[in-house]
Amino acid sequence: MSKKIFAANWKLNKTPEESREFVIQFKNQIFQNTNFFENREVIIFPQAYSLEALSSLCAGTQIGFGPQNVYCESSGAFTGENSAEVSKLLKSEFTLVGHSERREIFKETDDLINKKLQLLQKLELTPVFCIGETLSQREAGQTMKVCLDQMSKGLAGLNKARRLIVAYEPVWAIGTGKVATLDQVKEVHQALYQYLNENSYSDFQLLYGGSVKPENANELLSVAHVDGFLIGGASLKVDSFLKICLS
Numbered sequence: 631m632s633k634k635i636f637a638a639n640w641k642l643n644k645t646p647e648e649s650r651e652f653v654i655q656f657k658n659q660i661f662q663n664t665n666f667f668e669n670r671e672v673i674i675f676p677q678a679y680s681l682e683a684l685s686s687l688c689a690g691t692q693i694g695f696g697p698q699n700v701y702c703e704s705s706g707a708f709t710g711e712n713s714a715e716v717s718k719l720l721k722s723e724f725t726l727v728g729h730s731e732r733r734e735i736f737k738e739t740d741d742l743i744n745k746k747l748q749l750l751q752k753l754e755l756t757p758v759f760c761i762g763e764t765l766s767q768r769e770a771g772q773t774m775k776v777c778l779d780q781m782s783k784g785l786a787g788l789n790k791a792r793r794l795i796v797a798y799e800p801v802w803a804i805g806t807g808k809v810a811t812l813d814q815v816k817e818v819h820q821a822l823y824q825y826l827n828e829n830s831y832s833d834f835q836l837l838y839g840g841s842v843k844p845e846n847a848n849e850l851l852s853v854a855h856v857d858g859f860l861i862g863g864a865s866l867k868v869d870s871f872l873k874i875c876l877s
């Protein structure tokens with residue numbers, strides 16, 4: 631059985647000092663649980679300024695980390711962007727790509743997201759690639775079409791043998807407290823699993839994201855093809871993040 635993945639998206643929260651404190655506390659809490667990483671994988675996505683702090687604190691642990699966004703070019707005249715190559719120099723192995731806040735607020739297109747995914751593959755970094763429908767798309771019965779469309783456009787031309795983590799995050803469930811029902815999660819995860827399987831992707835995991843909390847984590851994890859979570863609000867406190875990891 632593959633490990634469950636618990637990925638924390640801290641968004642634009644936590645100073646480097648607060649990030650450091652979180653990781654120190656988290657490591658202290660799991661210290662006595664020698665089996666902790668036997669069936670779990672933990673990834674933290676802090677804001678870019680905190681990557682260096684995580685780089686030294688996570689060294690030699692099994693806690694993965696990475697940026698919440700990178701540009702599709704590693705260097706050049708791209709003022710204000712983050713370099714995937716530099717995140718790799720900091721020993722980061724993961725990158726969040728295509729989060730709905732990037733798509734909505736920063737107008738990221740499927741094409742740009744695809745270019746970022748291509749670069750990450752070139753650099754041998756593992757993406758946590760986010761997809762998901764808005765409320766109006768769900769209400770119009772377009773959920774499956776939107777999700778599969780984002781998948782096929784985002785993944786176009788990628789090497790299917792490389793590791794891929796996809797996070798299904800219904801936009802209406804992110805930061806709203808409205809979690810998707812188990813049937814809704816099951817339906818989309820089944821379709822995503824089938825898509826990736828039929829298209830010969832050989833190393834993939836599917837996360838659910840959207841108002842995951844300690845109270846709902848257990849039942850969500852019981853849904854077929856849910857291999858873990860991408861967690862926003864509830865990942866900001868060690869206590870609630872750890873409870874979710876232990877569910």
Ligand code: PEP
Pocket residue numbers: 639799803804805806807839840841842860861862863864
């Ligand atoms: C997210 O930001 O990816 C997310 C799922 O947020 P939240 O858990 O707060 O809904």
